């Protein structure tokens with residue numbers, strides 16, 4: 001492990017985008033590239049509905065849900081609340097190696113640790129909302145022996161989890177978009193949300209029961225660890241479509257960093273629940289890793305620079 005491969009240790013990266021755009025595909029590709037580069041990698045499946053992420057990563061099995069470990073949702077008498085109703089931190093969310101029983105962690109042959117926040121369907125009818133899974137995704141941190149991991153969080157489709165405040169606990173947002181109007185709009189919406197956070201907009205608090213809760217969520221936004229957003233094209237069928245996607249994104253001042261081609265092999269792997277394999281797609285994911293390393297390396301060398309001032313000239317779009 002050389003110094004270069006420590007740069008992203010401890011960073012948290014969240015995947016966003018519209019339904020089916022390729023968030024989970026990108027999560028897998030990023031995890032594989034990071035693991036190959038020598039990082040310790042944790043992947044958190046924060047999608048309360050879809051299944052198959054552990055298989056796509058090549059994990060030995062599906063891990064039990066962290067929701068079960070933390071004692072269940074508030075709606076069924078457990079302690080895990082929805083962050084919209086209750087922004088207070090999840091107690092015991094930081095776990096060191098050895099604290100979490102083995103059934104809650106799956107491993108891949110390349111050493112990636114896979115966690116699952118929880119699946120709403122398995123809780124039965126009337127289970128309530130999936131806010132408790134969102135809170136787990138926001139607060140859960142696994143600290144293995146040795147190097148701090150890069151944590152990749154694969155969110156469900158749309159902007160709801162971002163609105164619930166998870167973006168405040170992520171260093172980087174990766175937005176994935178497919179060739180569709182909705183995909184382009186989803187990217188623009190995420191950019192607006194991040195721009196607003198940078199401009200100091202604060203979340204709604206009038207519904208909160210106590211002033212302490214309002215303080216906690218306002219502080220989370222003011223002190224958000226979010227450094228920037230990167231945009232990835234996926235399912236790109238040809239060069240002309242890529243050109244059009246880039247052109248539409250530029251109308252929202254968004255520059256895409258990577259472009260993953262429509263790949264029948266990836267589609268088949270998802271169909272069969274098999275480990276994703278694509279050298280071309282991994283090469284695109286590697287561009288994201290390099291951009292983040294470049295940013296974090298520069299930031300480390302400029303520690304006296306104010307938080308946002310150092311971001312503007314760099315590839316990842318600053319938040």
Ligand SMILES: Nc1ncnc2c1ncn2[C@@H]1O[C@H](COP(=O)(O)OP(=O)(O)OP(=O)(O)O)[C@@H](O)[C@H]1O
Pocket residue numbers: 017018019020021022023024025026047050155156157234235236260261262263264266267268270271
């Ligand atoms: N580059 C690609 N080439 C071909 N097919 C792809 C590609 N990326 C994703 N797919 C297909 O699109 C489907 C959705 O991809 P993926 O699960 O990564 O998207 P997602 O954004 O995570 O979806 P969801 O919103 O449902 O979580 C996959 O099951 C696969 O069939």
Ligand SMILES: [Mg+2]
Pocket residue numbers: 023024025047050154155156
């Ligand atoms: Mg997904």
